[in-house]
Amino acid sequence: MAQAAPLDELRAEASCPVCRDQLRDPVTLDCGHNCCGPCLRARWEGLRDVLPCPQCQHPCPSRAAPRNPLLCALTALLSALPPAAKRRRRAQEALCARHGRALALFCEEDLELLCARCGAAAPHRGHPLAPVGQAAARHREKLKSSLGPLRKQVEDAERGLATQVSTIRALGEKVEERRSELYFEFAHFKSYVDKERDVIDTRVLREMSEIYMKVTENKNQMSDYGTTLKSLLGAITTQCAQTDLGLLRGIASVQLEWSRCVSLKVPATFQCAFLKDTCNLSPQYVSLQTIMSKFWVDLSLDPDTAHHNLIISPDRKTATFSCERMDPTCAPRPQAFTSHEAVLSAEGFEAGRHFWQVDVRGSGVWSLGVCRGSFPRAARIPPSPRDGCWRFQWSSRTHLDPRTVRIRVGVFLDYELGEISFYSLSTRSHLYTLRCTFTDRLFPYFSVESYSSFSMTIAKIAEPL
Numbered sequence: 001m002a003q004a005a006p007l008d009e010l011r012a013e014a015s016c017p018v019c020r021d022q023l024r025d026p027v028t029l030d031c032g033h034n035c036c037g038p039c040l041r042a043r044w045e046g047l048r049d050v051l052p053c054p055q056c057q058h059p060c061p062s063r064a065a066p067r068n069p070l071l072c073a074l075t076a077l078l079s080a081l082p083p084a085a086k087r088r089r090r091a092q093e094a095l096c097a098r099h100g101r102a103l104a105l106f107c108e109e110d111l112e113l114l115c116a117r118c119g120a121a122a123p124h125r126g127h128p129l130a131p132v133g134q135a136a137a138r139h140r141e142k143l144k145s146s147l148g149p150l151r152k153q154v155e156d157a158e159r160g161l162a163t164q165v166s167t168i169r170a171l172g173e174k175v176e177e178r179r180s181e182l183y184f185e186f187a188h189f190k191s192y193v194d195k196e197r198d199v200i201d202t203r204v205l206r207e208m209s210e211i212y213m214k215v216t217e218n219k220n221q222m223s224d225y226g227t228t229l230k231s232l233l234g235a236i237t238t239q240c241a242q243t244d245l246g247l248l249r250g251i252a253s254v255q256l257e258w259s260r261c262v263s264l265k266v267p268a269t270f271q272c273a274f275l276k277d278t279c280n281l282s283p284q285y286v287s288l289q290t291i292m293s294k295f296w297v298d299l300s301l302d303p304d305t306a307h308h309n310l311i312i313s314p315d316r317k318t319a320t321f322s323c324e325r326m327d328p329t330c331a332p333r334p335q336a337f338t339s340h341e342a343v344l345s346a347e348g349f350e351a352g353r354h355f356w357q358v359d360v361r362g363s364g365v366w367s368l369g370v371c372r373g374s375f376p377r378a379a380r381i382p383p384s385p386r387d388g389c390w391r392f393q394w395s396s397r398t399h400l401d402p403r404t405v406r407i408r409v410g411v412f413l414d415y416e417l418g419e420i421s422f423y424s425l426s427t428r429s430h431l432y433t434l435r436c437t438f439t440d441r442l443f444p445y446f447s448v449e450s451y452s453s454f455s456m457t458i459a460k461i462a463e464p465l
Contacts, residue, residue: 303343
């Protein structure tokens with residue numbers, strides 16, 4: 001009896017946490033716990049990502065749990081000992097706390113382990129009851145079947161999280177882009193206001209100088225007029241104080257002075273009017289802002305019309321010049337330009353007013369405009385209005401940082417008026433206007449006319465976030 005307790009403890013340490021029986025072909029996990037090899041493989045069947053220890057639920061890195069030879073020898077020795085202590089321990093663990101009977105049933109409704117008397121008692125009467133082994137197998141399969149949908153939910157949640165992170169990043173980039181555009185607008189507006197202030201200051205100073213000269217001249221006239229009157233007043237006062245002979249002797253000179261003063265006119269008082277100058281935005285600036293906000297159109301490049309030296313981006317917004325030769329095995333597209341590096345927009349216009357913006361990076365010679373759909377794509381002559389192409393050409397000889405937009409051009413087509421106007425959006429100024437009578441469908445035209453590193457992008461104007 002003195003050896004019974006230590007022997008029971010030894011058997012408990014050498015038991016499997018899954019089957020509660022003596023270890024068979026034992027393996028040792030990373031957490032230090034032991035388990036039957038077959039029991040562990042059965043427990044991990046169907047699991048992929050998380051492989052928990054059956055006793056402490058510690059995650060194991062792999063299925064390759066090492067076999068424990070020493071524990072194999074120990075369990076072999078224990079199996080040779082009388083099994084009474086083992087049976088007593090297992091019996092104690094599987095007994096009902098209320099009735100002292102074996103927990104042989106499982107209530108599917110209340111999810112409780114029961115003995116036979118508990119199953120027949122009123123609280124569980126009529127409930128679906130199943131043997132422990134059968135219930136455990138069914139619930140184990142049910143739990144394993146839920147792993148697939150749960151993994152899918154986890155994957156969906158991770159994808160949703162990645163989408164949200166991407167959305168937040170894109171929103172941040174859009175906010176920064178919008179902020180840069182606003183800073184550009186404010187800087188340009190401040191420059192314009194500073195110039196207007198200098199003009200008004202110059203005009204005010206000039207008008208103030210003219211007013212000062214006029215006021216000074218008027219003051220001198222009033223001073224001379226007053227001096228003349230004071231002189232006459234003094235002469236008359238002196239003459240009146242003379243004797244009768246003295247008064248009459250000098251009366252002729254006094255009368256002459258009097259007649260001279262009577263003919264004098266009182267100088268008019270100079271009236272200074274307030275200046276009415278105000279700082280007004282240039283009509284050109286206001287009209288361009290209206291054009292940009294009211295007539296902007298979203299264009300996309302037509303790859304079928306692009307010259308083989310122009311690479312069109314997947315979003316069909318950017319055309320990049322490349323010196324690589326076309327693969328001779330590739331058949332040229334029927335609508336593509338072959339005479340010069342050009343591409344058309346997929347959108348055409350037969351009426352109305354339309355505005356689009358082009359951002360240019362790089363250096364070289366390039367042109368923008370519109371052309372008819374019937375414009376010859378293989379003509380070796382320079383495009384001209386006679387052939388149905390209206391364009392305006394720029395030349396940028398200095399190298400531009402390709403990461404920074406240095407040239408921004410706005411193009412405005414007024415079909416009914418027969419005008420296509422070009423604006424520098426960097427200075428908010430009008431560059432040039434071409435005039436003609438349009439009768440055919442017109443397509444926005446983009447061309448690179450020198451062999452250099454170059455790209456142009458159809459850009460969106462500033463719009464609310």
